[in-house]
Amino acid sequence: xYYNDPVLIPDIPGRIVLKKKGESTYVxxxxxxxxxxxxxxxxxxxxxxxxxxxxxxxxxLPNENYLxxxxxxxxxxxxxxxxxxxxFGRKMAQWEKLRxxxxxxxxxxxxxxxxxxxxxxxxxxxxxxxxxxxxVIEMLKEDEDDWAGMSATRPGEGNGVRLGLIPEPVEHDxxxxxxxxxxxxxxxxxxLGQFKGAIGRFFxxxxxx
Numbered sequence: 522x523y524y525n526d527p528v529l530i531p532d533i534p535g536r537i538v539l540k541k542k543g544e545s546t547y548v549x550x551x552x553x554x555x556x557x558x559x560x561x562x563x564x565x566x567x568x569x570x571x572x573x574x575x576x577x578x579x580x581x582l583p584n585e586n587y588l589x590x591x592x593x594x595x596x597x598x599x600x601x602x603x604x605x606x607x608x609f610g611r612k613m614a615q616w617e618k619l620r621x622x623x624x625x626x627x628x629x630x631x632x633x634x635x636x637x638x639x640x641x642x643x644x645x646x647x648x649x650x651x652x653x654x655x656x657v658i659e660m661l662k663e664d665e666d667d668w669a670g671m672s673a674t675r676p677g678e679g680n681g682v683r684l685g686l687i688p689e690p691v692e693h694d695x696x697x698x699x700x701x702x703x704x705x706x707x708x709x710x711x712x713l714g715q716f717k718g719a720i721g722r723f724f725x726x727x728x729x730x
Contacts, residue, residue, distance in 0.1 A: 523572055523582040530573070530581050531591060539573060546573040548581050550590060616660050619653075620720055626653050627713050638707040644690050647703065651686045654716065658685065661719055664726060684715060 531537055536551040549567040557564050570590065571581035630650070642650075661684075690703025704712075 523584050525582065527574055527577070527580045528571070528583050528587070530571070530579060538567065546575075547571070548573055550586070552590075616724070619657050619660055620724065622653055623657055623716065623720060626650060627717055630713060631710060634706040634710050638705060638710075640706055641690055641701045641703045642687070642706055642709050644692075644701065644703075647687050647689055647709075650709065650713075654686055657716065657720065661723055664723060684712070684719060687712065 530548055531550070533550075538549040538551065540547050540549055547569050548571040550570045552566045552568060554566075555564045568586045568590075569584065570587040571583040574580045574582065626649075630646075633646075687704055687709055690701035693702050
C-alpha cells in the first residue's frame with residue numbers, strides 16, 4: 522500500500538537504490554550487507570520504501586516500510602531531543618539556584634569583611650562557605666577543560682592557589698591566648714571573587730553553546 526502524501530526520497534548515499542520495473546521505479550532501502558563465506562559473495566538485504574513520482578524524480582509515494590524505518594526513527598530522535606532539553610532545563614534551574622546561593626553568600630561576606638582584612642575567618646564561617654562552594658565546584662567541573670586551568674593568583678604567591686574549598690582553621694593557644702590559624706578575610710574575599718568570575722564564564726558558555 523502506497524500513501525498519497527509524497528515525501529522526499531531519503532538522501533543516504535550507498536543505501537538508497539532505484540529499481541525500475543515495468544513503467545514504475547521503486548525506491549529500495551538497504552537494511553544490511555554481509556559476506557557469505559560458503560557462497561563467496563555478498564548478501565544484501567533491501568526493502569521497498571516507496572515508488573518514485575515520474576514528474577518529480579526527487580519525490581516518492583511512501584509505504585509502510587518508509588514509516589517504519591524513517592518516520593518512527595525520526596520521532597524517536599525527536600523524543601530523545603525533547604528529553605535532553607528537559608534534562609538540561611532541570612540542570613540549568615539547579616545551577617541558577619547554586620549561583621543565587623553563592624551570590625547571597627558572596628555579598629554578605631563582603632559586608633562582614635570590611636575593616637577586617639587581616640583577621641582569620643572563623644571555623645563556623647569557613648564551614649558555611651564551603652557548604653556552598655562544594656556544589657558550585659561540581660557545577661564548574663562540567664567545563665572540564667576550563668576547570669583544569671582555573672586558579673586564583675594573589676600578589677606575592679607565585680604559582681597561585683587552586684580554586685577549591687577553604688582550608689579549615691586550626692585552633693591554637695599562643696601565650697595563653699586562644700585563636701585560630703587559617704585564611705584571612707582578604708584571602709577568602711579574593712578567592713570568592715575568582716569563583717564569581719568562574720561562575721559568570723560558566724553561564725556564558727551555557728548560553729553560547
